[in-house]
Amino acid sequence: GQQVQQSPASLVLQEGENAELQCNFSSTATQLQWFYQRPGGSLVSLLYNPSGTKHTGRLTSTTVTKERRSSLHISSSQITDSGTYFCAMEQGQGGSAKLIFGEGTKLTVSS
Amino acid sequence: GGIITQTPKFLIGQEGQKLTLKCQQNFNHDTMYWYRQDSGKGLRLIYYSITENDLQKGDLSEGYDASREKKSSFSLTVTSAQKNEMAVFLCASSTTGVDTQYFGPGTRLLVL
Numbered sequence: 291g292q293q294v295q296q297s298p299a300s301l302v303l304q305e306g307e308n309a310e311l312q313c314n315f316s317s318t319a320t321q322l323q324w325f326y327q328r329p330g331g332s333l334v335s336l337l338y339n340p341s342g343t344k345h346t347g348r349l350t351s352t353t354v355t356k357e358r359r360s361s362l363h364i365s366s367s368q369i370t371d372s373g374t375y376f377c378a379m380e381q382g383q384g385g386s387a388k389l390i391f392g393e394g395t396k397l398t399v400s401s
Numbered sequence: 402g403g404i405i406t407q408t409p410k411f412l413i414g415q416e417g418q419k420l421t422l423k424c425q426q427n428f429n430h431d432t433m434y435w436y437r438q439d440s441g442k443g444l445r446l447i448y449y450s451i452t453e454n455d456l457q458k459g460d461l462s463e464g465y466d467a468s469r470e471k472k473s474s475f476s477l478t479v480t481s482a483q484k485n486e487m488a489v490f491l492c493a494s495s496t497t498g499v500d501t502q503y504f505g506p507g508t509r510l511l512v513l
Contacts, residue, residue: 294443323501323502331506332491332504332505332506332507333444333491333493333502333504334504335501335502335503338501376443376444378444388434388446388449388457388459389446389502390446391436391443391444391445392443393442393443394442394443396441
């Protein structure tokens with residue numbers, strides 16, 4: 291089965307509303323990252339958060355490792371936040387470690 | 402800062418053709434990756450390399466070859482392109498393991 295599951299698959303918001311994105315993973319992750327991809331663009335790392343809560347700007351990520359879940363909260367969403375958000379967990383160790391990606395949450399923010 | 406360059410930006414080939422995609426990075430990163438992203442989907446790892454001349458298979462390696470000619474470059478070959486195979490191939494690099502990965506702009510593949 292899928293090792294990283296994200297929900298919802300898509301989310302439509304009005305500008306100024308808050309967004310809550312969820313990520314569940316099938317095994318204990320030692321590393322967890324959130325990425326953003328604008329339409330037709332490449333991926334950009336947003337937050338690296340294996341456990342606990344981390345903030346950057348309007349983004350807050352909370353990872354509860356023992357419950358195998360992470361969330362990404364976007365406060366006061368803006369039209370430029372539109373795009374797809376991926377979470378990815380580590381599989382393996384050391385130099386052979388690799389990331390397993392979820393299928394993403396597509397966020398659309400309108401005025 | 403550094404940059405990851407992928408060439409070509411668009412690649413159109415014929416069914417059965419061997420096609421090569423190239424990736425260069427100037428971060429001086431040890432590890433490089435090739436991912437495939439199908440439309441509306443997440444990324445799936447094809448190959449990765451933790452150092453020059455190293456090669457490790459990902460979950461989607463069948464039908465592909467890769468080559469890490471030097472630390473800064475990592476190429477991917479589609480050994481026999483399949484018709485209607487449309488995907489974006491993304492190259493990434495990181496210092497070691499799964500430290501923050503930096504992604505290139507992608508190569509969009511279309512097979513006729």
